[in-house]
Amino acid sequence: xxxxxxxxxxxxxxxxxxxxxxxxxxxxxxxxxxxxxxxxxxxxxxxxxxxxxxxxxxxxxxxxxxxxxxxxxxxxxxxxxxxxxxxxxxxxxxxxxxxxxxxxxxxxxxxxxxxxxxxxxxxxxxxxxxxxxxxxxxxxxxxxxxxxxxxxxxxxxxxxxxxxxxxxxxxxxxxxxxxxxxxxxxxxxxxxxxxxxxxxxxxxxxxxxxxxxxxxxxxxx
Numbered sequence: 001x002x003x004x005x006x007x008x009x010x011x012x013x014x015x016x017x018x019x020x021x022x023x024x025x026x027x028x029x030x031x032x033x034x035x036x037x038x039x040x041x042x043x044x045x046x047x048x049x050x051x052x053x054x055x056x057x058x059x060x061x062x063x064x065x066x067x068x069x070x071x072x073x074x075x076x077x078x079x080x081x082x083x084x085x086x087x088x089x090x091x092x093x094x095x096x097x098x099x100x101x102x103x104x105x106x107x108x109x110x111x112x113x114x115x116x117x118x119x120x121x122x123x124x125x126x127x128x129x130x131x132x133x134x135x136x137x138x139x140x141x142x143x144x145x146x147x148x149x150x151x152x153x154x155x156x157x158x159x160x161x162x163x164x165x166x167x168x169x170x171x172x173x174x175x176x177x178x179x180x181x182x183x184x185x186x187x188x189x190x191x192x193x194x195x196x197x198x199x200x201x202x203x204x205x206x207x208x209x210x211x212x213x214x215x216x217x218x219x220x221x
Contacts, residue, residue: 039097162203
């Protein structure tokens with residue numbers, strides 16, 4: 001049931017223009033794929049305008065730097081775009097939900113790891129968070145919803161993390177859960193068709209210093 005609710009949006013689409021995007025080493029500029037919001041979108045995102053979204057949750061520090069580009073303008077920076085993000089905690093649980101078969105831990109009254117920021121002149125938003133954990137059927141990921149300055153939806157998508165023996169995912173090692181039963185990007189029902197790596201961020205750092213995620217998401221604006 002939970003995995004079915006997280007499956008790729010059937011309306012996903014990709015277009016290409018001509019300048020570089022973050023998350024891949026290609027020279028093309030691609031519109032970010034449209035993905036499902038999943039079963040745990042933020043109920044009232046406008047209520048969480050903030051850059052620090054940790055809300056006291058424990059985990060390895062993650063600074064997420066996301067640049068929004070306009071695919072209708074050669075993927076140049078899109079200023080004044082509204083960017084919402086949300087992700088699970090170290091144990092794989094989401095705030096604002098729970099107490100059901102989809103998530104047994106009840107966090108309906110809490111609002112951690114959710115936030116909204118507006119892009120600056122460089123198209124950048126920065127969030128302070130923790131490195132996401134994982135849950136059954138999904139690779140490590142962050143949900144993103146981009147709106148224009150008027151609040152009209154431009155794109156719902158997701159960010160994947162690089163994997164491999166020296167990657168941040170390997171270093172975090174699933175927190176206390178370990179990696180037994182983990183779903184990697186190639187088998188993830190959202191990221192498995194990402195042949196160019198457009199949805200994979202660049203992540204640097206360490207367990208002691210924390211991690212920095214850099215990602216460009218280009219949307220038609």
